[in-house]
Amino acid sequence: MTSSSRPTLxxxxxxxxxxxxxxxxTPPYTPREAAALAEASLTDTLHTLLGVPARRRVLVLAGAPGPWLPPGYDVVPQCPGGLDERIAAAFEQCADGPALLVGMDTPQLSPAHLAPVGVTGHDAWLGLAADGGFWALGLADPARTGALVRGVPMSTDRTGAAQHRRLVEAGLTVAELPVLRDIDTAGDAVSVAARCPSGSRFATLLASLGETVR
Known part of the structure; x- marks a missing residue:
């Protein structure tokens, strides 16, 4: 990957x-435990992306950063509005080259999952989630994000398909990233932890909580 093709992450x-x-x-976890799991998932994600070639790394955050934030990230606040508005606004802050956005709910993410980004010659990259959403969205030209994302119904079992359709209807060539499961329920947490790499903070914390979900 050349320096010019490296995305903003x-x-x-x-x-x-x-x-x-x-x-x-919650349940089965307490609110404090659930927040600790969220922090571990986010921390795993941030550290994983440090191993992915990038022009810049940006945390688009609702709230304030804490000691879980590693060096190497710029922090910008999320804008008000629905998730589609917040995603579009995040991309619009880096409209000078390719950009890839991921969420905080896939601690099993590895650099290999993102290998196609920036080297395939596609206009967009989309990582669908097992629940019908998407865990990653990349655009070679983020300046077009508003028309590509705003108005897509979020947090439904059709969000990923709707986002894919919006990209294709705009004439973009779309590369599909691997399907990943994100963490919504305790069952998701157990399934995801089993797929996390060695040393995962999320998997280690989940095991320490001792909750078995079937």
Whole structure:
């Protein structure tokens, strides 16, 4: 990957505050445990992206950064509005070259999952989630993001398909990244932890909590 093709990497996240993140993990976990799991997932994601070639790394954050934030990231606040508005605004801050946005809910993410980005000659990259959403969206020309993202229904089991359709209808060539499961429920957490790489903070914390979900 040449330096000119390296994307800006965006992570869109919420500050891991008890009662405000991963509320669907309670029960079986307490709000404090759910927030700790969210923090571990976010931290794993941020550290993984440090190993991915990039022009710039940006955390698009609702809330304030904490000691979990490693060096190497710029921090910008999320704009008000729905998730589609917040995603579009995040891309619009880096309209000078390719950009890829990921969420905080896939700690099993590895650099290999992102290998196609910036080297395939595609206009867009989309990583679908197992629940019907998407975990990653990349654009070779982020200046077009508004028309490509705003108005796409978010947080449904058709979000990924709707986003893919929007990209294709705009005439973009779309490269599909691997399908990943993100963390919404305790069952998701167990499944994702089993796929995390060695040393994962998320998997280690989940195991220490001792909760078995079937």
């Amino acid at each position: 965006l992570v869109i996240a919420k500050e891991p505050v008890p009662g405000r993140v991963k509320t669907r993990l």
